[in-house]
Amino acid sequence: MNPIAKHQSLTAASPLADAAPAGATGVITVDLATIANNWQALARRVPPARCGAVVKADAYGLGAARVIPALVKAGCSTFFIATPDEARLARSLAPKADIFALDGLAGDGGETFVALGVMPVLSTLDDVARWSVLATSRHANLPAAMHIDTGLNRLGLPARDVRRIAAEPGLLMPGIDVRLIMSHLASADNPADRKNRDQLLAFETLTALFPGVPRSLAASDGLMLGSQYHFDLVRPGYALYGGQASQSNPAPVLPAVSVSARVLAVHDVPPGETVGYSATWRATRPSRIATIAAGYADGIPRSASAPDGRPGGHVVIAGTLAPIVGRVSMDLITVDVTELPADAVRVGDFADLIGRGLSIEDAGYSAGTIGYEILTRLGQRFARVYIGDSQ
Numbered sequence: 093m094n095p096i097a098k099h100q101s102l103t104a105a106s107p108l109a110d111a112a113p114a115g116a117t118g119v120i121t122v123d124l125a126t127i128a129n130n131w132q133a134l135a136r137r138v139p140p141a142r143c144g145a146v147v148k149a150d151a152y153g154l155g156a157a158r159v160i161p162a163l164v165k166a167g168c169s170t171f172f173i174a175t176p177d178e179a180r181l182a183r184s185l186a187p188k189a190d191i192f193a194l195d196g197l198a199g200d201g202g203e204t205f206v207a208l209g210v211m212p213v214l215s216t217l218d219d220v221a222r223w224s225v226l227a228t229s230r231h232a233n234l235p236a237a238m239h240i241d242t243g244l245n246r247l248g249l250p251a252r253d254v255r256r257i258a259a260e261p262g263l264l265m266p267g268i269d270v271r272l273i274m275s276h277l278a279s280a281d282n283p284a285d286r287k288n289r290d291q292l293l294a295f296e297t298l299t300a301l302f303p304g305v306p307r308s309l310a311a312s313d314g315l316m317l318g319s320q321y322h323f324d325l326v327r328p329g330y331a332l333y334g335g336q337a338s339q340s341n342p343a344p345v346l347p348a349v350s351v352s353a354r355v356l357a358v359h360d361v362p363p364g365e366t367v368g369y370s371a372t373w374r375a376t377r378p379s380r381i382a383t384i385a386a387g388y389a390d391g392i393p394r395s396a397s398a399p400d401g402r403p404g405g406h407v408v409i410a411g412t413l414a415p416i417v418g419r420v421s422m423d424l425i426t427v428d429v430t431e432l433p434a435d436a437v438r439v440g441d442f443a444d445l446i447g448r449g450l451s452i453e454d455a456g457y458s459a460g461t462i463g464y465e466i467l468t469r470l471g472q473r474f475a476r477v478y479i480g481d482s483q
């Protein structure tokens with residue numbers, strides 16, 4: 093099923109045209125109030141568990157410098173980032189928050205994390221040993237999170253290492269103050285997958301070896317699996333930005349991002365003519381093609397191209413859904429506006445690529461990817477407009 097079919101209300105005229113800085117060919121609008129509301133809506137779902145916020149990768153490409161202060165103001169006091177650079181920015185914006193660094197000590201972040209008071213998420217015995225050495229050389233206890241693997245086989249201490257640590261904590265992790273034990277689910281986007289229960293049981297079994305240490309298992313999709321997955325802290329990222337991570341359990345969040353770009357030209361294309369690089373799409377009727385100032389350099393995946401016989405991505409133009417035709421190129425896409433009234437599409441108008449009923453999931457699905465990749469790859473060329481900032 094094409095997920096676009098579920099959207100009903102495609103309304104006219106883009107509000108972004110008003111917000112667009114003069115000269116911008118494209119605009120990414122980030123609604124900070126919606127992100128704050130989304131966090132609060134998720135936080136209301138999980139008591140007695142607490143709700144953190146994952147703001148790695150520059151807050152999923154939306155701008156951590158703006159997103160983190162909005163979340164602090166909304167009441168969030170626990171943040172997850174990935175790298176030492178991200179830790180520096182997060183600490184400067186959230187001076188009192190608990191900040192966890194998901195990539196651990198790779199990249200020699202140890203000294204940086206100590207200086208910033210950021211807690212690394214330790215996922216290997218090597219990381220555990222290095223954090224211990226830093227602690228003992230300072231004659232101090234250093235706080236950290238311990239990431240254990242329960243079946244994702246990506247990052248996390250294997251069960252045998254977890255048991256060894258539990259048996260001899262003073263030997264294997266002297267000086268480490270474990271503030272959080274976490275694991276990550278592989279298939280939480282599909283509630284019917286048995287892997288969820290298997291990982292839940294493995295997590296309960298292994299964390300029982302560390303009584304009293306706070307626990308965290310769920311990200312955006314795991315949070316929607318139910319309260320038995322919440323433990324002490326949940327770690328949503330994608331849902332904060334309006335993403336629907338779960339295939340069947342909608343999160344109580346609203347879209348927070350829209351992307352629009354200007355129409356640069358409108359052409360009549362007679363039957364038999366082709367449109368775009370490699371001539372992959374051929375008009376079969378007298379067609380009108382609008383050329384829009386957005387391409388793969390702006391984060392429109394080239395896989396959203398639509399050669400003959402294969403659907404690709406869509407835009408909303410003059411309130412109507414219009415299909416991309418031919419290849420997505422670096423700076424441009426071409427869309428078929430033949431169905432629209434002749435005067436509906438004008439050069440200089442904005443077409444919406446995300447927003448106005450086109451979700452980031454729609455954009456991902458039609459390009460053979462997921463909304464996460466769409467968000468984190470939005471380019472740097474478009475103007476960024478932040479709205480809903482009450483500071």
Ligand SMILES: *Cc1c(COP(=O)(O)O)cnc(C)c1O
Pocket residue numbers: 146148194276310311312313327328329330331337
């Ligand atoms: C990225 C990440 C999250 C957040 O995941 P979302 O699906 O965006 O909510 C949580 N935990 C870990 C370990 C992650 O890497």
